[in-house]
Amino acid sequence: MAIALTPNALLGRRRGNSFRRSYSVLPGFNLSLGYTLGYLTLIVLIPIAAVFLKTSELSFAEFWKVVTAPRVLASYKLSFGASIIAAAINAVFGLMLAWVLVRYSFPGKRIVDALVDLPFALPTAVAGIALTALYARNGWIGQYVEGVLGIKIAFAPAGVLVALVFIGLPFVVRTVQPILEDLETELEEAAASLGARRWQTFRYVLLPxxxxxxxxxxxxxxxxxxxxxxxxxxxxxxxxxxSEITPLIIITKLEQYDYVGATAVALVMLLFSFVLLLVINALQAWSSRSIGGSR
Amino acid sequence: MSHYSHKTTRFERNLATREAPWVKWTLLTLSLSFFVLFLILPLVSVFFEALRKGWEVYLLSITEETALAAIKLTVLIAIISVPLNLVFGVAAAWLIAKHDFRGKQLLTTFIDLPFSVSPVIVGLMYMLVFGANGWFGSWLVEHDLKVIFAVPGIVLATIFVTFPFVARELIPLMQAQGRDEEEAAVVLGANGWQTLWYVTLPNVKWGLLYGVILSNARAMGEFGAVSVVSGKIRGQTNTMPLHVEILYNEYNFAAAFAVASLLALLALVTLVIKTRVEHRASSHFNASHMVPADINTLSPRVVP
Incomplete structure (x- = not known):
């Protein structure tokens, strides 16, 4: 199907279109816009809207009672608390791994670099049973940590933390690594020639x-x-x-056919995710600005 | 990339970017211990546990009837959902990378949305739309169609969780390559499809492949979303990850890890292809930017 190049298309004049384009001579705007929006609406937006509409069957007081029940509150505390700690551990070790991968040469570096993405590629259920086997009392790690040190990891809140550290690691490595790779050495050379020690250079030049x-x-x-x-x-x-996480609360409510209750808890999580998505977008914009500024 | 081909990195040869040996060795030891503890050991333990009772039990576990049904279903799900998201990804990337319009940023955010939705909530959402008490529930029952606790529901949930992968790979790549080549093709008389097929797609083929591989790995391995909508009927709506869960909960650990090891192999193959593709993509990208596009090699292919 040929798309005619009308003068309007060439000048990008598409009046009456809310997604008004400014300038592109390339065809297929309306087709790809229509397809993208249609597919997006069908697969993503309508199902998300269903969560909001289903929750509106509850009055606010009922909604509040469901989402602040003691068992649900305990699950928020665990889910959010363990996630923050796991992300912090990942930030420290992820930065270290990215640094080592970019700055040092060592045998097996290619393999380490490739395997950093393992948590992206390994199905979560597989990771789950593997970690459980490792950290259970008779597991490779568990027999020392639980058997000798007496710290229970599997089947305890610490186990949640271990699983979350596993799945979160690639995110930090893969966001920091390209920035480290593109960093010019001039900044560090300038810092060194001005008398900064290595730690000072890292702390005041590289870390920002x-x-x-x-x-x-x-x-x-x-x-x-x-x-x-x-x-x-x-x-x-x-x-x-x-040791019950919030997504499991949703599953439990579903299994009891409490769809409204499940949806109410889901809504709280959804809203939180959306706020986080906005924060991430802002951080990414800041990141690209600060890289642009450092050059 | 170049930093692999040298014995030392450019940072290690530069006095200003080099750390004292003890700092270097401390960092290497700490980060690699963490790496082994959190990534290597779980991976190794999957294969170890799978083979703990020997090859015979292993082979039996993965060739047994319900395991084979789970494998077949998992492949079927991937075959349906990956191409659908591939078409969407190309359309979205063409729209976002090759056109300017108001609301582009918002649209990009919406495309990323599925990344931030918990898999469990994905399953719940489709229950609300297609479940027995859902929006289309009674209509579906009247027409004797089954979505939830059947294959279509699993496909939908899988499409949702793999929704952004191809688009996410293609958009930055196509933006970086600009519009010059496509505009030249259009000016020379190519129509939109020809431009897409002969100019744009060859330029992004490695990124496209990477996106497809990632979608495929995620599609075959999805657990949370699928477990809500599947109903876990053995031999019918049981995918491989769900089969792993059932076996595990029955304390049939050897069989659970045997099926899990197939998924772990899939993950390893994905990572190998990914590494290859990234290597190719970076050399292809550099080459296509250093050598100006040769219009003579381009034009005969524009008109098929």
């Missing part, structure tokens, strides 16, 4: 440049961790009020 990317990675890892289900439920033990 890396900070937006690091925070973006942190936020991405956090966002992913809050909604994570598959890798957590095997290792968590799922004890109500102790």
């Amino acid at each position: 440049i890396l900070l937006p990317a690091l925070l973006t990675g942190f936020a991405l890892a956090f966002a992913r961790a809050v909604g994570e289900y598959g890798s957590v439920i095997f290792i968590a033990g799922n004890i109500p009020l102790v």
Whole structure:
């Protein structure tokens, strides 16, 4: 199907179109816009709208009672608390791994670099049972940590943390690594020639440049961790009020055919994710600005 | 990239960007221990547990009837959902990278939206729309169609969770390549489809492949969203990750890890292809930017 190049199309004049384009001679604008919006609406927007509409069956008082029930509150505390700690651990070790991958040469570097993405590619259920096997009392790690040190990881809140650290690691490495790679050495040379010690150069020259990317990675890892289900439920033990994550609360309510209750809790999580998405967008904009400014 | 081909990196050869040896070794030890502890050990333990009772049990576990049904279903789901998202990804990337319009930023945010929705909520959303008490529930029952607790529901949930992958790969790539080549093709008389097929897609083929591979890995491995809508009927609506869960909950660990090891292999293959593709993409991208596009090699292919 040929798309005629009318003078209007050439000048980008498309009046009466809310997505008005300014200038492009390339055809297919209306077709790709229509298809993209249609598919997006069908697959993403209508189902999300369903959550909002279903929740509106509740009065605000009922909604509030559901989403602040003790068991639900305990799950927020665990889900959000463990996610923040996991993202912080990932920020520290992710930065370190990115640094080592960019700056040093060591045997097996290619393999390490490729395997950093493992949590993206490995199905969460597989990660879940593998971590459980490792950290259970008779597991490779569990026999020392639980057997010798007496710290229970599998089937306890600490297990949730372990699973969330696993799934969040690539986010920090992969946001920080390209920034480190593109960094010119002039800044560090200038700092060194002005008498800065290596730590000072890192603290006052490099860290401010890396900070937006690091925070973006942190936020991405956090966002992913809050909604994570598959890798957590095997290792968590799922004890109500102790090691029950919020997504599991939704599943439990669904299994009891409490659709409205499940949806109310889902809405709280959705709203939180949307706010986080906005924060991440702002962080990414800041990141690209600060990189542009450092050149 | 170049930093692999040298014995030392450019940072290690520069006095100003080099750390004291003890700092370097501390960082290497800490980060690689973390890497081994959190990434290597779980991966190794999958294969170890899978083979703990020997090859015979392993082979039996993955060739047993319900396991085979789960494998077949998982492949079917990927075959349906990946191409659909591929077409969407190309359309969205063409729209966003090759056109300017108001609301572009908003649209990009909406495309990313599925990344930030918990898989469990994805399943719940489709229950609300297509479930027995959902919006289309009674209509579906009247027409004897089943979405929830059936294959279509699993496909929909899978499409949702893999929705942004191809678009996300293609948009930055197509933006970076600009519009010059496409505009030249259009000026030379190519229509939109020809421009897309002969100019744009060859330029982004590696990114496209990467997006497809990632979608595929995620589609085959999705657990949370699928577990809500599947109903987990053995031999019918049980995908591989769900089969792993059922076996695990039945304390049939060897079989659970055997099926899990297939998924872990898929993840490893995905990472290998990804590394290859990234390598190709970076060399292709650099080459196409250093050598000006040769109009003579381009024009005979524009008109098929």
